[in-house]
Amino acid sequence: MADLAFDQLFAALAMQQLSIDDVAQLRYWIAGIDQGAQCRALIEEAAKGRPCPRCDCARVHRCGQASGLQRFRCLGCKRSYNALTGTPLARLRKREHWLAYFQCVLDSLVVRAAAAKVGVHRTTSFRWRHRFITAAARQRPSELGDIVEADETYLLVSQKGARTLNRPARRRGGVAHRRGISAEHDCLLVSRDRCGRTLDFHTGQGPVTAAQLDACLGKVLAPGATLFSDGAAAYRRFAGQHGIAHAWVNASAGEHARGDVHIQNVNGWHARFKGWLIHFRGVASKYLVHYSGWWRVLDENWLDTPTALLLAAARRN
Ligand SMILES: [Zn+2]
DSSP: OOHHHHHHHHHHHHTSOOOHHHHHHHHHHHHHHHHHHHHHHHHHHHHTTOOOTTTOOOOEEEEEEETTEEEEEETTTOOEEOTTTTSTTTTOOOGGGHHHHHHHHHTTOOHHHHHHHHTOOHHHHHHHHHHHHHHHTTOOOSOBOSEEEEEEEEEEOOOTTOSSOSSOOOOTTOOOSSSSSOTTEEEEEEEEETTOOEEEEEEEESSOOHHHHHHHHTTTBOTTOEEEEESOHHHHHHHHHHTOEEEEEOGGGTOOEETTEEOHHHHHHHHHHHHHHGGGOOOOGGGHHHHHHHHHHHHHOSSOSHHHHHHHHTOOO
16 A cells, blocks of 8 residues: 555544444454464464475475465476465465464354354354364374373264254253163263373264274374273273283272272363363264364363464364
Protein backbone atom coordinates (compact mmCIF):
# COMPACT_ATOMS: atom_id res chain seq x y z
CA MET A 1 0.00 0.00 0.00
CA ALA A 2 1.30 3.47 -0.89
CA ASP A 3 2.35 5.46 2.19
CA LEU A 4 -0.09 8.26 1.43
CA ALA A 5 -3.07 5.93 1.17
CA PHE A 6 -2.10 4.28 4.42
CA ASP A 7 -1.66 7.67 6.16
CA GLN A 8 -5.12 8.73 5.00
CA LEU A 9 -6.63 5.48 6.12
CA PHE A 10 -4.93 5.71 9.49
CA ALA A 11 -6.05 9.34 9.94
CA ALA A 12 -9.62 8.34 9.10
CA LEU A 13 -9.44 5.50 11.58
CA ALA A 14 -7.98 7.73 14.29
CA MET A 15 -10.97 10.06 13.96
CA GLN A 16 -13.46 7.28 14.58
CA GLN A 17 -15.06 6.72 17.94
CA LEU A 18 -14.14 3.06 18.24
CA SER A 19 -16.28 0.83 20.43
CA ILE A 20 -14.78 -1.96 22.50
CA ASP A 21 -16.02 -4.43 19.87
CA ASP A 22 -14.41 -2.40 17.07
CA VAL A 23 -11.08 -2.39 18.90
CA ALA A 24 -11.34 -6.12 19.55
CA GLN A 25 -12.06 -6.73 15.87
CA LEU A 26 -9.12 -4.57 14.81
CA ARG A 27 -6.81 -6.29 17.27
CA TYR A 28 -7.95 -9.66 16.02
CA TRP A 29 -7.41 -8.61 12.40
CA ILE A 30 -3.88 -7.34 13.11
CA ALA A 31 -3.04 -10.48 15.07
CA GLY A 32 -4.23 -12.51 12.06
CA ILE A 33 -1.79 -10.69 9.74
CA ASP A 34 1.00 -11.20 12.22
CA GLN A 35 0.19 -14.83 12.96
CA GLY A 36 -0.16 -15.75 9.30
CA ALA A 37 3.40 -14.55 8.66
CA GLN A 38 4.64 -16.18 11.86
CA CYS A 39 2.99 -19.47 11.00
CA ARG A 40 4.42 -19.43 7.47
CA ALA A 41 7.92 -18.64 8.77
CA LEU A 42 7.78 -21.49 11.29
CA ILE A 43 6.64 -23.97 8.67
CA GLU A 44 9.27 -22.91 6.14
CA GLU A 45 12.02 -22.97 8.76
CA ALA A 46 11.06 -26.44 9.99
CA ALA A 47 11.08 -27.82 6.44
CA LYS A 48 14.44 -26.33 5.49
CA GLY A 49 16.70 -28.80 3.71
CA ARG A 50 14.08 -31.56 3.52
CA PRO A 51 14.38 -33.76 0.44
CA CYS A 52 11.53 -34.34 -2.02
CA PRO A 53 8.53 -35.92 -0.21
CA ARG A 54 7.83 -38.24 -3.14
CA CYS A 55 11.23 -39.64 -4.16
CA ASP A 56 13.50 -38.47 -1.34
CA CYS A 57 15.79 -36.78 -3.85
CA ALA A 58 17.86 -34.00 -2.29
CA ARG A 59 18.40 -32.21 -5.62
CA VAL A 60 15.67 -29.60 -5.65
CA HIS A 61 15.41 -26.01 -6.67
CA ARG A 62 13.12 -23.15 -5.78
CA CYS A 63 10.35 -22.31 -8.22
CA GLY A 64 8.24 -19.41 -7.05
CA GLN A 65 5.48 -19.26 -4.49
CA ALA A 66 2.06 -20.84 -4.28
CA SER A 67 -0.56 -20.48 -1.54
CA GLY A 68 1.85 -18.25 0.34
CA LEU A 69 4.56 -20.93 0.60
CA GLN A 70 7.83 -21.40 -1.25
CA ARG A 71 7.47 -24.01 -3.99
CA PHE A 72 10.29 -26.41 -4.81
CA ARG A 73 10.83 -28.48 -7.90
CA CYS A 74 12.45 -31.87 -7.59
CA LEU A 75 15.10 -32.66 -10.19
CA GLY A 76 14.56 -36.38 -9.59
CA CYS A 77 10.83 -36.83 -10.19
CA LYS A 78 10.26 -33.38 -11.76
CA ARG A 79 7.30 -32.70 -9.49
CA SER A 80 6.85 -29.67 -7.31
CA TYR A 81 5.98 -29.45 -3.64
CA ASN A 82 6.00 -27.11 -0.67
CA ALA A 83 6.93 -27.36 3.02
CA LEU A 84 3.61 -28.98 3.89
CA THR A 85 3.40 -31.57 1.09
CA GLY A 86 3.36 -35.01 2.67
CA THR A 87 2.31 -33.69 6.08
CA PRO A 88 -1.19 -33.87 7.60
CA LEU A 89 -1.47 -30.10 7.24
CA ALA A 90 -1.14 -30.16 3.45
CA ARG A 91 -3.85 -28.24 1.59
CA LEU A 92 -5.46 -26.78 4.71
CA ARG A 93 -6.20 -23.10 4.29
CA LYS A 94 -6.51 -19.96 6.45
CA ARG A 95 -3.03 -20.34 7.91
CA GLU A 96 -3.40 -17.02 9.70
CA HIS A 97 -5.71 -18.75 12.19
CA TRP A 98 -3.69 -21.89 12.82
CA LEU A 99 -1.67 -20.70 15.81
CA ALA A 100 -4.83 -19.36 17.46
CA TYR A 101 -6.50 -22.69 16.75
CA PHE A 102 -3.63 -24.63 18.28
CA GLN A 103 -4.15 -22.54 21.43
CA CYS A 104 -7.78 -23.77 21.42
CA VAL A 105 -6.44 -27.33 21.19
CA LEU A 106 -4.22 -26.67 24.22
CA ASP A 107 -7.24 -25.21 26.03
CA SER A 108 -9.37 -28.32 25.19
CA LEU A 109 -12.11 -26.21 23.64
CA VAL A 110 -15.07 -28.01 22.07
CA VAL A 111 -15.56 -27.57 18.30
CA ARG A 112 -18.13 -24.78 18.59
CA ALA A 113 -16.18 -22.75 21.14
CA ALA A 114 -12.98 -23.02 19.10
CA ALA A 115 -14.86 -21.95 15.94
CA ALA A 116 -16.25 -18.89 17.72
CA LYS A 117 -12.94 -17.95 19.27
CA VAL A 118 -10.90 -18.18 16.08
CA GLY A 119 -13.59 -16.98 13.68
CA VAL A 120 -13.92 -20.01 11.41
CA HIS A 121 -16.96 -22.09 10.49
CA ARG A 122 -17.87 -25.06 12.68
CA THR A 123 -17.11 -27.56 9.92
CA THR A 124 -13.65 -26.01 9.50
CA SER A 125 -13.18 -26.18 13.25
CA PHE A 126 -14.17 -29.85 13.26
CA ARG A 127 -11.86 -30.71 10.35
CA TRP A 128 -8.94 -28.78 11.79
CA ARG A 129 -9.30 -30.24 15.21
CA HIS A 130 -9.09 -33.82 14.03
CA ARG A 131 -6.33 -33.05 11.55
CA PHE A 132 -4.25 -31.00 13.99
CA ILE A 133 -4.64 -33.44 16.85
CA THR A 134 -3.84 -36.57 14.89
CA ALA A 135 -0.87 -34.76 13.36
CA ALA A 136 0.55 -33.69 16.73
CA ALA A 137 -0.25 -37.03 18.38
CA ARG A 138 2.00 -38.83 15.87
CA GLN A 139 4.79 -37.88 18.27
CA ARG A 140 4.78 -41.14 20.19
CA PRO A 141 7.56 -42.90 22.05
CA SER A 142 8.91 -45.69 19.88
CA GLU A 143 9.78 -47.83 22.87
CA LEU A 144 8.75 -48.36 26.49
CA GLY A 145 11.37 -49.76 28.78
CA ASP A 146 12.34 -51.16 32.16
CA ILE A 147 9.05 -51.46 34.04
CA VAL A 148 6.04 -51.12 31.76
CA GLU A 149 2.50 -50.97 33.11
CA ALA A 150 -0.41 -51.90 30.85
CA ASP A 151 -4.14 -51.88 31.43
CA GLU A 152 -7.32 -51.22 29.48
CA THR A 153 -10.22 -48.95 30.15
CA TYR A 154 -13.61 -49.35 28.51
CA LEU A 155 -16.05 -46.79 27.18
CA LEU A 156 -19.53 -47.41 25.83
CA VAL A 157 -19.52 -47.63 22.04
CA SER A 158 -20.76 -44.33 20.62
CA GLN A 159 -22.04 -43.47 17.18
CA LYS A 160 -22.15 -39.78 18.02
CA GLY A 161 -22.44 -37.69 14.89
CA ALA A 162 -23.43 -40.64 12.68
CA ARG A 163 -26.30 -39.99 10.25
CA THR A 164 -27.77 -43.43 10.75
CA LEU A 165 -27.59 -45.59 13.84
CA ASN A 166 -27.42 -49.37 13.66
CA ARG A 167 -29.23 -49.62 17.00
CA PRO A 168 -32.00 -47.72 18.82
CA ALA A 169 -30.91 -44.25 19.98
CA ARG A 170 -29.46 -44.16 23.48
CA ARG A 171 -29.84 -41.32 25.88
CA ARG A 172 -26.68 -39.45 26.65
CA GLY A 173 -24.53 -41.30 29.17
CA GLY A 174 -26.55 -44.51 28.66
CA VAL A 175 -25.74 -47.90 30.09
CA ALA A 176 -24.85 -51.22 28.48
CA HIS A 177 -27.55 -53.86 28.13
CA ARG A 178 -25.34 -56.68 29.30
CA ARG A 179 -23.29 -56.91 32.45
CA GLY A 180 -19.53 -56.85 32.15
CA ILE A 181 -17.41 -55.94 29.17
CA SER A 182 -18.95 -56.80 25.79
CA ALA A 183 -19.04 -55.66 22.17
CA GLU A 184 -20.93 -52.64 23.50
CA HIS A 185 -17.62 -51.33 24.84
CA ASP A 186 -14.64 -49.77 23.14
CA CYS A 187 -11.36 -50.92 24.60
CA LEU A 188 -8.63 -48.34 25.11
CA LEU A 189 -5.32 -50.00 25.97
CA VAL A 190 -2.79 -47.76 27.71
CA SER A 191 0.78 -48.65 28.44
CA ARG A 192 3.16 -46.48 30.42
CA ASP A 193 6.65 -46.98 31.69
CA ARG A 194 8.00 -45.56 34.91
CA CYS A 195 9.65 -42.69 33.02
CA GLY A 196 6.14 -41.56 32.09
CA ARG A 197 6.38 -42.50 28.42
CA THR A 198 2.87 -43.46 27.38
CA LEU A 199 1.21 -45.21 24.44
CA ASP A 200 -2.50 -45.48 23.76
CA PHE A 201 -4.28 -47.93 21.46
CA HIS A 202 -7.92 -48.43 20.52
CA THR A 203 -8.06 -52.20 20.17
CA GLY A 204 -11.70 -52.37 19.04
CA GLN A 205 -14.77 -53.62 20.89
CA GLY A 206 -14.88 -56.10 23.74
CA PRO A 207 -12.18 -57.41 26.09
CA VAL A 208 -8.58 -57.16 24.94
CA THR A 209 -7.07 -60.37 23.55
CA ALA A 210 -3.51 -61.72 23.60
CA ALA A 211 -3.32 -61.19 19.82
CA GLN A 212 -4.28 -57.52 20.23
CA LEU A 213 -1.71 -57.09 23.00
CA ASP A 214 0.86 -58.57 20.65
CA ALA A 215 -0.14 -56.22 17.82
CA CYS A 216 0.03 -53.16 20.10
CA LEU A 217 2.84 -53.92 22.52
CA GLY A 218 4.83 -56.62 20.75
CA LYS A 219 7.12 -54.19 18.96
CA VAL A 220 7.37 -51.41 21.54
CA LEU A 221 8.54 -53.25 24.67
CA ALA A 222 12.28 -52.76 24.98
CA PRO A 223 14.40 -55.90 25.39
CA GLY A 224 14.54 -56.82 29.07
CA ALA A 225 11.38 -54.86 29.95
CA THR A 226 9.12 -56.20 32.68
CA LEU A 227 5.39 -56.02 32.11
CA PHE A 228 3.05 -55.20 35.01
CA SER A 229 -0.67 -55.78 34.51
CA ASP A 230 -3.74 -57.13 36.25
CA GLY A 231 -4.33 -60.86 36.30
CA ALA A 232 -6.30 -61.04 33.01
CA ALA A 233 -5.45 -64.18 31.06
CA ALA A 234 -4.65 -62.21 27.88
CA TYR A 235 -1.61 -60.57 29.50
CA ARG A 236 -0.31 -63.86 30.86
CA ARG A 237 -0.71 -65.49 27.47
CA PHE A 238 0.95 -62.58 25.63
CA ALA A 239 3.88 -62.43 28.06
CA GLY A 240 4.27 -66.22 28.04
CA GLN A 241 4.30 -66.42 24.24
CA HIS A 242 7.07 -63.82 23.98
CA GLY A 243 9.10 -64.74 27.05
CA ILE A 244 8.48 -61.32 28.59
CA ALA A 245 9.08 -60.96 32.35
CA HIS A 246 5.62 -60.40 33.80
CA ALA A 247 4.14 -59.65 37.20
CA TRP A 248 0.54 -58.90 37.98
CA VAL A 249 -1.74 -57.74 40.75
CA ASN A 250 -4.88 -59.65 41.49
CA ALA A 251 -7.19 -56.67 41.01
CA SER A 252 -10.37 -58.77 41.05
CA ALA A 253 -9.47 -59.88 44.60
CA GLY A 254 -9.00 -56.25 45.61
CA GLU A 255 -5.21 -56.26 45.44
CA HIS A 256 -3.96 -52.87 44.18
CA ALA A 257 -0.23 -53.14 44.81
CA ARG A 258 2.31 -55.67 45.94
CA GLY A 259 5.46 -53.72 46.67
CA ASP A 260 6.59 -52.23 43.40
CA VAL A 261 4.12 -54.28 41.40
CA HIS A 262 1.12 -52.13 40.51
CA ILE A 263 -0.55 -50.43 37.56
CA GLN A 264 -1.47 -47.24 39.34
CA ASN A 265 0.35 -44.96 36.89
CA VAL A 266 -1.75 -46.31 34.03
CA ASN A 267 -4.91 -46.24 36.11
CA GLY A 268 -4.17 -42.64 37.08
CA TRP A 269 -3.86 -41.83 33.36
CA HIS A 270 -7.24 -43.52 32.70
CA ALA A 271 -8.87 -41.49 35.46
CA ARG A 272 -7.45 -38.19 34.21
CA PHE A 273 -8.45 -39.03 30.63
CA LYS A 274 -12.03 -39.91 31.56
CA GLY A 275 -12.33 -36.83 33.77
CA TRP A 276 -11.17 -34.66 30.87
CA LEU A 277 -13.55 -36.39 28.43
CA ILE A 278 -16.63 -35.42 30.44
CA HIS A 279 -16.86 -31.93 29.01
CA PHE A 280 -17.01 -33.29 25.44
CA ARG A 281 -20.28 -35.08 26.37
CA GLY A 282 -19.43 -38.35 24.71
CA VAL A 283 -17.05 -39.05 21.86
CA ALA A 284 -17.68 -41.14 18.76
CA SER A 285 -15.96 -44.53 18.80
CA LYS A 286 -14.27 -43.81 15.50
CA TYR A 287 -12.57 -40.78 17.04
CA LEU A 288 -11.68 -42.37 20.37
CA VAL A 289 -8.03 -42.68 19.47
CA HIS A 290 -7.95 -39.01 18.42
CA TYR A 291 -9.11 -38.02 21.87
CA SER A 292 -6.74 -40.36 23.68
CA GLY A 293 -3.90 -39.01 21.52
CA TRP A 294 -4.99 -35.46 22.29
CA TRP A 295 -5.06 -36.24 25.99
CA ARG A 296 -1.64 -37.90 25.77
CA VAL A 297 -0.20 -34.73 24.23
CA LEU A 298 -1.80 -32.54 26.93
CA ASP A 299 -0.86 -34.88 29.76
CA GLU A 300 2.77 -35.21 28.64
CA ASN A 301 2.89 -31.43 28.55
CA TRP A 302 5.99 -31.05 26.40
CA LEU A 303 4.11 -29.74 23.36
CA ASP A 304 2.77 -26.95 25.50
CA THR A 305 2.68 -23.93 23.17
CA PRO A 306 0.88 -23.35 19.84
CA THR A 307 4.28 -23.11 18.16
CA ALA A 308 5.47 -26.46 19.53
CA LEU A 309 2.21 -28.12 18.44
CA LEU A 310 2.41 -26.58 14.98
CA LEU A 311 5.97 -27.80 14.47
CA ALA A 312 5.06 -31.31 15.63
CA ALA A 313 2.03 -31.36 13.31
CA ALA A 314 4.00 -30.05 10.32
CA ARG A 315 6.57 -32.83 10.51
CA ARG A 316 6.72 -35.32 7.72
CA ASN A 317 6.55 -38.88 9.02
ZN1 LIG B 1 11.12 -36.08 -6.25
